[in-house]
Amino acid sequence: MTETTSPDKPTLLLIDGHSMAFRAFFALPVEKFSTTTGQHTNAVYGFTSMLINLIKQERPTHIAVAFDLSTPTFRDAQYDAYKAGRSATPNEFKGQIDLIGRVLTAMNIRTVTAEGFEADDVIATLATQGEDADFDVLVVTGDRDAFQLVDDAVTVLYPRKGVTDLPRMDAAAVEEKYFVPPNRYPDLAALVGETADNLPGVPGVGPKTAAKWITQYDGLEGVLAHADEIKGKAGESLRERIEDVRRNRQLNRLITDVDLPVGLDHLGMSAPDREAIDELFDALEIRTLQPRLFELFGEQEEPPGADDVVGPELTTPSTAAELTAWFAAAPGPVALLPLVEGTDCAALVLVAEDAPGDEDGAPRDAVGARIDLTALDADAEAALAGWLGDRAAGKVVHDLKTVYKLLRGGRGLVLDGVVDDPSLSGYLLQPDRRSYELADLAQHHLRISIAANDAAGSQTELDLTGDEEQTRLATATRNGIVLLRLSRYLTDELVARGSADLMTRLELPLAKVLGDMELAGIAADSAHLTALTDDFSTSIDAAQKEAFAVIGKEINLGSPKQLQAVIFDDLGLPKTKKIKTGYTTDADAITDLIARTDGHPFLVALLAYRDASKLRQTVEGLVKSVADDGRIHTTYVQNIAATGRLSSMNPNLQNIPIRTDEGRRIREVFVVGGGYRTLLTADYSQIEMRIMAHLSGDEALIQAFRDGEDLHRFVGSHVFDVAPEDVSPAMRSKVKAMSYGLAYGLSSFGLSKQLAIGVDEARNLMGDYFSRFGAVRDYLRGIVETARKDGYTSTIEGRRRYLPDLSSDNRQLREMAERAALNAPIQGSAADIIKKAMLGVDRAIEAQGLSSRMLLQVHDELVLEVADGEEEQLTALVREQMAGAADLSVPLDVSVGLGRSWHEAAH
């Protein structure tokens, strides 16, 4: 009778959604659970976590989550003050119910509501239906009224604390706690009262007294009938409150025959929608629940064809003839996976698969080969090199740039003819994704689960035993098959969307160019680096000493926490903008404080300290990055920035200082390397504003660029209605800030902040701006509208960015998406253009047989290393390729400089 669920009976799990979400909300610290956009997720997390645990422990066959509606219920109609006096829902909780609803939908769990009734009534109704159908029923709720449902078949899981501690309240447990059987619990509650529902009971009567009466008079009716006989103060109170008690009893009776839109048939458990779960949890930045969730269902149901992908047997062609024969016989494009020993590519695994066929998992003919690169004779190596470099021999590779570098850098083998790289095609399809690992893409697009550890096409363990070697090869061939299927899917999607050209003509060939740039690296002047470190260290020491002298003690100037204590407590300076951990001490705020305190020496020293430490830190990073060849090799990442830009890592060479003189000195350490004559830098001037002019078609702006005027002076003269020569530096800088801000979705408030002017002045400025450049305003408005309608923005080249948050109910999310929508076509088109220019420069250098080479890209700038005697030809070539990379209604202006260092080559 008190045992848990019977193994042979179906189990129905019923959850009071609001009640448990609320418990979860208070159980988990709200400040620890929120997304970067400020959406709180502690209740979502706690609720989902609880749900996963419940499913795991109870293994229900059927499940439903009931919610209250915000509309009045019959209880409100009967009693005005029902649930009155509750404190307002915390703001942090609002919206999370909605998110929980979305989680449930993604998990294929029904949510049930009924107009005019509470979740408890829905649960009571379903519990009764379940009981009638001979189910074991589990009710999870923080509402004690549910105890009345408990009997042999129905058990309530009532949270003791938080949402993980859910004791089973069966009949015995209820009776033990309240001294009455479950069916009499509402009698007891009517006497005792329920604060949460604003139902006062009889003063001085607690569960013990109430239970005694109920037992003595055989139920509440008996108690009320004999009210006159009850002695003492409690009896008196009871007689005074009889009407309240009757009302309480009426209100706490749960309705068991609510007319519901679903029945038990609709509540069967099924596997979650993995794609929807991934998407939702990604958006909520909840990372730890997916594995638990999928683990839970992993053993239950798998989509057909998943997890049983097996690679083909491997042959080991090793002579030129065998290799040539294998290449000739391979059906379709060949998946190519390197096997790495240390940093060297020791072998290649090649896999090809017969025609696509259907998706029913029917066997297909696949072939596989392992080519041991260390054991090829000259002829065989030539045969392999010929095939690898054969543009007509199609290959599919994951992470092309890495594989290209591996083969080219390690063995001088040039890889060409790559028709797809899922890390790039996946990126073009979904540029906001964080990971393009094979395992993630396969899971997401094909629903094929492969262990993340296995996903890398290469592993670095040495001295593998025979078994480990076999496992490694099996993994590689399996991944080869997954790679081919994934590639087919992604390529079809790209073609369907019309983005195939972006892939084959831009991103794929660019991977090779970037690979060459990374291999080349840029020469570093080590002596200069050391000197800079010393210089900056001296400045740091001086600033630190000064700062300590002012406050009379030594603190860690790098600790925002300690800084806050000194600035706002010890020195008692005015508070700055609030942040999570107190008040900000960022450079803007400190500069502002300096102005307000007439140059407080501590703050001045702090800024000096910050500047110098930042610079030293940058220099130290560079020192560590100098390779054995005396050059710095950055890594470009082609699939991080959602707009289409590249990013640069280890070290980041796209954020080397330039704005201040001190910082600019760091550019002196990037120098021309041995065997070359000089460095060349070439950059687009105002490319984003030019794209804005082109896309908006604003005649005035276009004319300005065609006339080759100083853009900001020109715009200033229009906005302020003065002659161009009368535009003051102040006017120019305001206009400049606004021009760039517009492309970022700047508001008048933001503009006023940035320019330190009033909001009214900023608003007027924007008004004047738009009255002169109306097409710009129309264009910006149109972008957001179109993006909301289509769900994505497009660059000139057709690169898309999806922005589902444009139709979010959350204002903050929506407005962020709107600003991203304004920016994406502009930043993205600029990225497309310089990528095209890089391909053009690379091809032209090759075509003209030059020895000069491209080294760096910094968004709108290229740095090249110029071979002796090629200065003029290269300058012309670069200008031509960069200026000709796009056909806009305005010219693309390119400025070029030459010099021994990056600093000197600047212009």
Add this chain to the structure above:
DNA sequence: TTGTCACAACA
């Protein structure tokens, strides 16, 4: 050891 925050550098 790991994850998050504040801060700062670039286009």
Add this chain to the structure above:
DNA sequence: TTTGTTGTGACAAG
């Protein structure tokens, strides 16, 4: 309450 990045030290939690 202006977009997109990478990297560092401090700090708290595991």
